[in-house]
Amino acid sequence: MNVQAIIKKIFHTRPSKVLGVDIGTGSIKLVQIELGSKPFVSGFAVEDLPLELSNNGFVRSVDMMLVFIKSLLEKYDFQARHVVFTVGGRNAFVREIDMPEMPDEEMKQSVAWDSSQYVPYEADTYYVDSTKFGTLTMDGLQPVLLVASPKDVVDALLEISDAVGWQSLGIDIEVLSAYRTLSEQLENFVLLDIGRSYSMLTIFQNGAPVAQRSIPQGGQMFNAAIASGAGVDLAAAEKIKLEDELLLGGLESDKTKYAEFFNEIENLGREVRRTCEYYMINKKDARFTHLVLVGGGANMTGLPQFLSEGMEMQVVANDIRKTVTFSDKLDQRELKKYLGALTVAVGAALYGGEADD
Template sequence: MGKRQVVGVDIGSSLIKIIAVEGFPKKPKIVKFAMEYIEPHVIVDGEVMDKEIVVETLKRLCEKTGISTNEVIASIPSRDVIVKKIKMAKMKESEAAEQIKWEAEQYIPYGIEDVVLDFQILNPDVGENMMEVLLVGAKKDSVDARLVLLRDAGLNPVVFEIPIFAIQNIYEYNYGVDSKSLIGHIHIGAQFTSISYVQGAINHFTREITTAVNTLIQAIQRELGVNRERALNMIIGKTTEDVDQFSFKNAFQSFLDDLGVSVERVLPYIPEGFDKLDKIILSGGGALITNLSDFFYQRFGINVEILDPLKKFEIAPNAYEEDLRKIAPIIALPLGLTLRGEG
């Protein structure tokens, strides 16, 4: 029998990705990775508009990777998830599991019966007989829809994970946990950018903004009249010589301004005890945008790194047709999903 595979499936707004890892926990090796672009109309604002295309794409990727199991860890749309740090009366974790739904009613803008709840005790004693808890709520219909979608593609999701937690986990796995530093994770996807503040293993704050890769692509298309594929190549530094440089720079600067303002709006939510972020970590396809790290450093005066999710992973020679290291930020999310199945 071959080694047990752990498979992560990320259904993004522009890319569907599957990754298979063997050798957890001691010697993890990426044995297969595949991704396929989908048209913008297929998934809009995290909602699948053309189920058939997504199902067929998943089937092709499964066939291409030749995964040895149909059990997968999958992401759920961030837009249907609420993550909030709350305070509640001190109690045992088993008691909190019973109490959390009553506490959640104050913070979840849906009927509690329509939400899947989870929680993590961040600090068991914050004074005045209270504790601090990270509350997570996901809409049941969103989870159910993703479950049906994956099963129609012949897959069996054994765990659903929130994308920003997958990013946090893959960072901690590769870089370790530093309880004294406050890290700002900025995951730039096609339709949304997720921002979270993490201290050690504690997620203090999470917010999603709509300035993302598509914002830049659409700005370039408007300014230069090029198709989506050409615009996508341009934002990573390819084929810009034969276009109007003034219009290109205008589109690029407009995107950077929007992104900068959006990030500035969430800076006040830095937790008590910190004056600013110690570091910004970029991930997602947007991390490949030319000079984006420099922009964040110049705008905020904070050290910036592009997440390398592959640091502690071996890569099989035939894992992918190209060098995975060149697209490492794109792999961060699906690879982070596999960590939920490493045990």
């Protein structure tokens, strides 16, 4: 279930290669997957967006983004002609609602008609889709997952796809792309995507994303805190964050020197707990087995262990290598550096492999 139900073209054959494209806050990630018994990643790229194109995933200028993407295609060897874009953050709205029991098509029409009650976008400016999930409530109502995305966001991506000469298999929601990469398909858990400028928390119940919240802590904030403590620039701080294993160390000198960094990580964990507690107040039957960490900011060694303190669920970092195989010809050092950041693009390409289902 995705916004692609509105815009997806129908394909009768499964493509052999699919390109997943994730345009984030400040960077673009592309992953080419070759489909088979186990999906095989034959190419990837992670590039910072020019300042004039950095806009929280919203394509401000189709022409400028088109020039930039074409430059990437000249730089990297991507042969895939089928593509799946993603939308997320403020460009994707996800909510659980309860509806009277009715046939699927009637339900979709009813949700679309009433969507303005729930969706935070202006009327007639967004695409909306919905699907049933779970079992009937004690009141006999059907839980329904509603998703929406602004038309100008979706239309801009499709325009780029056509101009490049790609065949668009659909537009996927970032959180669903990330979910698709999990080696274990969990049902009742929390997904925390730690991005560059903020983190997106998504609550899953019965395998569906039913609530989302953005949290201000992200990779840039962590780097700034380390840079402040060490008296170094942000590039050096990024290296310290990834290589010095601060979250595993027991040195009091490190805890003092990087007090601001540790405080930000603690704040992240605190906000996760508060969000889950608030949800459980309103949904008495809600339960969580895992907190799953994804995204570029989840690469920090020791983060699951650090966040486990005070959590009443198992904290794990997602490893997309359990779901897809990466070519030995790829730059393994670059792959290790960007593994978490590639999650959404990998999941989008995997959706493309389901196009004939």
